[in-house]
Amino acid sequence: MEAEKKNDDFEPGAAQFGNFINYYDFNPPQNRLALFEGKFCEYFSSHQPLLCLDVGCNTGELTKGLYKMLSSGQSDVRMMGVDLDAQLVQRANEAISNELESKLQFQTVNVVAEAEERDQLLSRYLETHESGRKRFDIAFCFSTTMWVHLNHGDAGLESLLACLATWADNVVVEPQPWKCYRNATRRLRRTNRPPFPLFDALIHRSKVLDHIDDVFRNRMDMELQEHLGHSEWQRPVLWYRHKPTANLAI
Numbered sequence: 421m422e423a424e425k426k427n428d429d430f431e432p433g434a435a436q437f438g439n440f441i442n443y444y445d446f447n448p449p450q451n452r453l454a455l456f457e458g459k460f461c462e463y464f465s466s467h468q469p470l471l472c473l474d475v476g477c478n479t480g481e482l483t484k485g486l487y488k489m490l491s492s493g494q495s496d497v498r499m500m501g502v503d504l505d506a507q508l509v510q511r512a513n514e515a516i517s518n519e520l521e522s523k524l525q526f527q528t529v530n531v532v533a534e535a536e537e538r539d540q541l542l543s544r545y546l547e548t549h550e551s552g553r554k555r556f557d558i559a560f561c562f563s564t565t566m567w568v569h570l571n572h573g574d575a576g577l578e579s580l581l582a583c584l585a586t587w588a589d590n591v592v593v594e595p596q597p598w599k600c601y602r603n604a605t606r607r608l609r610r611t612n613r614p615p616f617p618l619f620d621a622l623i624h625r626s627k628v629l630d631h632i633d634d635v636f637r638n639r640m641d642m643e644l645q646e647h648l649g650h651s652e653w654q655r656p657v658l659w660y661r662h663k664p665t666a667n668l669a670i
């Protein structure tokens with residue numbers, strides 16, 4: 421299939437954390453944005469303000485596209501993108517126009533290795549934007565689960581999923597299937613970089629998508645609200661939300 425081939429041929433050089441400087445030259449946001457047209461935006465149109473988080477935002481192009489899409493149906497959307505790479509975050513902030521500055525911002529944090537800083541950043545953000553607010557309406561996490569899994573192991577992946585579920589009422593995730601892990605390790609080999617140190621120890625491998633689903637449903641007490649479709653690179657885009665009865669304590 422052409423789309424899958426394009427993903428297999430993705431050769432931007434190796435980046436240990438997926439922090440590709442030119443990511444959007446290879447994977448422009450449009451095909452993923454199209455999955456959110458209509459019902460998804462309508463569902464959130466009454467949330468005022470709508471507070472969103474994007475984990476692993478890179479240079480922010482998809483974040484900005486989502487912001488524009490969500491705010492076209494309603495006036496008050498605020499969004500924060502976070503990424504571990506300060507250079508990418510700086511680029512993302514530089515690309516924001518003046519009129520968007522109060523609504524859209526980007527911050528540097530490793531959401532798994534710097535949990536304390538992360539929690540401070542997120543709670544400060546919520547408090548600034550709506551006093552008393554404990555969670556975001558939506559946490560997005562596109563094409564980042566694999567990088568966390570490869571660099572922080574099974575425990576790191578679970579910690580990322582717990583972070584998303586704890587800090588938001590709704591989670592939209594685009595996890596990479598196992599095939600992508602093999603491509604990522606091959607790219608490191610080709611560029612003579614050391615392998616991901618935790619790769620051999622990973623327990624969750626070919627069924628990693630099932631594991632992610634299991635964590636959200638059975639540990640985080642969420643349900644799959646909608647399978648929004650597949651991105652051009654054939655990755656599922658899944659929308660989970662907390663069950664109405666879920667007991668959410670941060």
Ligand SMILES: C[S@@+](CC[C@H](N)C(=O)[O-])C[C@H]1O[C@@H](n2cnc3c(N)ncnc32)[C@H](O)[C@@H]1O
Binds near residue numbers: 440
């Ligand atoms: C492949 S890019 C995906 C970018 C964007 N989410 C998208 O799909 O268009 C993965 C991003 O996740 C970031 N990332 C990886 N591990 C992270 C972590 N532990 N904390 C924060 N960001 C992380 C990388 O720096 C990189 O920019």
